[in-house]
Amino acid sequence: MQIFDEKEKARIDIRTSKEMKDIFENAAALKGVSLTDFLVESAYKNALDIDRQLEDQSKLLLSLEARRRLFDSLNREFEPNNKLKLAAQRYKHRRRAYESC
Template sequence: MKAAAITRFDARLSAEMKDLFEQAAELGGYKTLSEFVIYSAKLQAEKIIDKHNEILASKKDQEIFFNAIMDSSEPNSKLKKAANRYKKLTRSNELSDSSVR
């Protein structure tokens, strides 16, 4: 297995922010400030990417749904059977609900 390449990242921050990060790193049990910052940035990056991917999936789902609605083809036999089963179930549930009253 090939080892990942290591690269450097530099950032400038205020003394107050550095103190805040150092306190959080210490309280969180991180060995170094860099370890804390990298881990925190990684978590935030993953969260942003996951949210973006959810949006893309949602848009794709919308497109599939829209295309299905706009499709003017007749329902096939399996869909018709499923609709009939659903109607029978909902009718029997309505009857049992009304007998309870």
Template sequence: MPIPTTKHKQEFERLEARISNEKKSFLKHAADLVGRSLTDFVVNSAYEAATRVIKEQEQIKLSIEDSNTFISALQNAPTPSNVLIAAAKKYKKEIISK
């Protein structure tokens, strides 16, 4: 009889690493403290670290000069045009007043 499969079959790959006995014991101790297997602990910890690194690296990073230019543009914004003023009034009347 064939094994039933789900519509969203997830494929897995093997990840191997060589580490010292000390590091393995240390990681095993941490995994034991939180009641997880060593593999689960290492994979989830690596995933969390990768998520944090990606988030940090994908944030917009501005140089000091870029930051100053951006702040200057905000502080010295041009006077709003009549069209923009009319649009803001319409927005306040139709959207905010509800």
């Protein structure tokens, strides 16, 4: 599986132990790909997983921030506007009329 554009190649050099290299080469051979393709694909998949985890974590943090803002607004002193005051008066008037029946 080739996951990069041939025109936009970049080089990464790594050093590892002989034992790790042997394991990588064996896994690449079992998968039927070159060592380079195996390492690039494995690193790329791992990087995407980490990126998704960070994205999920940031969504959770945003959710926690939204919850904090909601609770802050609910705990804040509230001053009713004129429409709400009029609605409350109408409700009280109708309730009194209903209770007197």
